[in-house]
Amino acid sequence: xxxxxxxxxxxxxxxxxxxxxxxxxxxxxxxxxxxxxxxxxxxxxxxxxxxxxxxxxxxxxxxxxxxxxxxxxxxxxxxxxxxxxxxxxxxxxxxxxxxxxxxxxxxxxxxxxxxxxxxxxxxxxxxxxxxxxxxxxxxxxxxxxxxxxxxxxxxxxxxxxxxxxxxxxxxxxxxxxxxxxxxxxxxxxxxxxxxxxxxxxxxxxxxxxxxxxxxxxxxxxxxxxxxxxxxxxxxxxxxxxxxxxxxxxxxxxxxxxxxxxxxxxxxxxxxxxxxxxxxxxxxxxxxxxxxxxxxxxxxxxxxxxxxxxxxxxxxxxxxxxxxxxxxxxxxxxxxxxxxxxxxxxxxxxxxxxxxxxxxxxxxxxxxxxxxxxxxxxxxxxxxxxxxxxxxxxxxxxxxxxxxxxxxxxxxxxxxxxxxxxxxxxxxxxxxxxxxxxxxxxxxxxxxxxxxxxxxxxxxxxxxxxxxxxxxxxxxxxxxxxxxxxxxxxxxxxxxxxxxx
Numbered sequence: 001x002x003x004x005x006x007x008x009x010x011x012x013x014x015x016x017x018x019x020x021x022x023x024x025x026x027x028x029x030x031x032x033x034x035x036x037x038x039x040x041x042x043x044x045x046x047x048x049x050x051x052x053x054x055x056x057x058x059x060x061x062x063x064x065x066x067x068x069x070x071x072x073x074x075x076x077x078x079x080x081x082x083x084x085x086x087x088x089x090x091x092x093x094x095x096x097x098x099x100x101x102x103x104x105x106x107x108x109x110x111x112x113x114x115x116x117x118x119x120x121x122x123x124x125x126x127x128x129x130x131x132x133x134x135x136x137x138x139x140x141x142x143x144x145x146x147x148x149x150x151x152x153x154x155x156x157x158x159x160x161x162x163x164x165x166x167x168x169x170x171x172x173x174x175x176x177x178x179x180x181x182x183x184x185x186x187x188x189x190x191x192x193x194x195x196x197x198x199x200x201x202x203x204x205x206x207x208x209x210x211x212x213x214x215x216x217x218x219x220x221x222x223x224x225x226x227x228x229x230x231x232x233x234x235x236x237x238x239x240x241x242x243x244x245x246x247x248x249x250x251x252x253x254x255x256x257x258x259x260x261x262x263x264x265x266x267x268x269x270x271x272x273x274x275x276x277x278x279x280x281x282x283x284x285x286x287x288x289x290x291x292x293x294x295x296x297x298x299x300x301x302x303x304x305x306x307x308x309x310x311x312x313x314x315x316x317x318x319x320x321x322x323x324x325x326x327x328x329x330x331x332x333x334x335x336x337x338x339x340x341x342x343x344x345x346x347x348x349x350x351x352x353x354x355x356x357x358x359x360x361x362x363x364x365x366x367x368x369x370x371x372x373x374x375x376x377x378x379x380x381x382x383x384x385x386x387x388x389x390x391x392x393x394x395x396x397x398x399x400x401x402x403x404x405x406x407x408x409x410x411x412x413x414x415x416x417x418x419x420x421x422x423x424x425x426x427x428x429x430x431x432x433x434x435x436x437x438x439x440x441x442x443x444x445x446x447x448x449x450x451x452x453x454x455x456x457x458x459x460x461x462x463x464x465x466x467x468x469x470x471x472x473x474x475x476x477x478x479x480x481x482x483x484x485x486x487x488x489x490x491x492x493x494x495x496x497x498x499x500x
Contacts, residue, residue, distance in 0.1 A: 007081075007314050008149040009323030015187070016164050022180045045260050047182055049267035051201050054181030054326075055334030056083075056268075057188055057275055058134070059141035062327035064381025065276070067296035069283025071379075075231055076283070079277035079381060082238025084269065090243045091265040093346060097403045097482040098249060100263040105341045106246055106395060113402045115472040116410040124346040124419045126394050127246045129425060131339035133387040134247070135368035137380040141297065142328045143372070148298055149321060161325070162369045165332040169340065169361045177333040184330040185271065191323020192278040192300075195316040199285060200306045202360055226443040229450065237449035244391030246338035256417040259485075264316040297380055300324070327329050332365075339364035382446070393452035394421030397460050406479050409471050412464030420456020424448050
């Protein structure tokens with residue numbers, strides 16, 4: 001094992017140890033079920049925004065965006081734009097009302113709004129599917145990184161991440177991983193920014209040792225079929241899918257009130273905007289110096305050694321590697337909490353809430369780890385994009401209509417979730433299991449949001465209009481609660497401040 005590999009392994013060990021030690025702090029302050037699920041709703045906007053940035057900036061953000069820009073060019077810049085812009089939609093339409101709902105999870109909200117266990121059960125299944133679909137590329141990428149630096153089997157890196165995540169989540173739940181994810185956001189930002197400074201200096205002065213730069217936008221690289229459709233479908237999935245991601249939405253339940261939830265969203269926009277500038281530059285430099293890289297997802301890991309070289313290049317590679325593992329750990333932790341929350345509440349018949357959460361945590365990690373090998377033919381950002389498509393086709397319509405349209409019925413919600421979410425899930429499974437397809441069929445399956453999102457909205461609205469008798473009986477009270485500031489005690493119906 002060379003100097004670069006040794007230093008990278010040391011960086012991984014340090015990141016893992018830091019995650020475990022910071023997570024262990026959660027054991028001291030996590031005592032109740034509310035601590036495990038939503039940190040007792042006491043997380044401040046800056047802490048929460050940092051934690052959201054930590055869990056949202058996944059393997060797709062850290063490695064995948066640069067890899068897709070290396071392969072397909074500037075069209076892939078829509079990914080970071082969409083992933084950031086999705087928070088604007090979340091801020092305007094969802095964040096504060098969702099916090100006021102008082103729910104722990106998305107199925108909690110679905111049941112409270114529609115007053116139906118059927119809607120809750122369908123929502124629970126979709127939350128688990130989206131979570132597992134998002135967890136798969138985290139384990140996939142961890143295996144890629146670990147194999148790149150050590151030569152170990154692909155499953156070894158995924159297993160390492162799965163074990164560390166399980167330990168952290170089991171120790172202190174949401175309160176524990178909030179500290180870990182906030183730390184990991186700033187670590188990931190540093191891990192990309194510092195090497196980028198050195199690479200830009202090397203690029204501007206001496207160029208890359210032993211490599212000749214090329215015109216980055218004139219490379220003989222293959223493009224995607226039907227790019228116009230794929231681009232607009234990708235924009236739709238990323239802008240609307242953010243509001244349907246369980247591990248993102250659960251964060252707004254940890255804020256003390258709706259005002260804090262909105263402030264959290266504003267800070268998140270700033271943090272994500274700062275981060276997403278950098279993977280795009282990595283992809284651009286990759287097109288200049290590493291256009292024929294065998295595995296484009298590894299361009300972020302490979303560039304520092306090629307462009308800077310020497311001991312400095314080895315140390316910078318180690319820093320990027322540590323940041324990559326921080327991305328896997330933080331995102332996997334958030335996803336595991338959201339999936340475990342649903343599995344523990346809705347799918348396990350265990351009365352002890354904390355014990356149910358811990359059993360569910362093991363299941364939430366094991367299943368996607370076992371399935372991670374099936375998606376290796378696809379870039380990690382593509383797999384995450386499929387999760388966004390499912391979220392946009394299911395929970396986006398449910399949240400938008402559930403919060404802003406009082407005529408949504410139980411039958412309409414179930415029909416829309418099954419139609420849009422079911423079709424998106426079918427397209428995702430065909431793409432993952434059968435591999436990328438060609439022609440229009442391949443484009444429609446690989447980027448389904450352009451047709452599944454309109455179907456979901458249309459079905460929900462039409463079926464609701466056809467079943468007016470299925471409007472929840474307490475919808476007026478629920479809508480008041482969603483749109484009234486927490487300073488008023490809506491539940492008591494007397495409009496007096498809670499302090500009285």
